[in-house]
Amino acid sequence: MENMAGFLTQTRTTLEMIKWEHSIFALPFALTAMLLAAGGWPAWRTFGWILVAMISA
Numbered sequence: 001m002e003n004m005a006g007f008l009t010q011t012r013t014t015l016e017m018i019k020w021e022h023s024i025f026a027l028p029f030a031l032t033a034m035l036l037a038a039g040g041w042p043a044w045r046t047f048g049w050i051l052v053a054m055i056s057a
Helices: 002-017 019-037 044-056
Strands: none
Touching: 019 044
8 A cells, every 4th residue: 555655755756847728839830830840731740749748848
């Protein structure tokens, strides 16, 4: 039981370090750069990976 409590504490600490505000603020810039680099809409897979990268960074 102690191991699970430690895991939950570490997970909570990690999630508190993620600044969602920064990710949301930077997302329009990343998507604009994506559109400019691709010369229009890229494939959905590329779009999805860019979203994953921006949210996880």
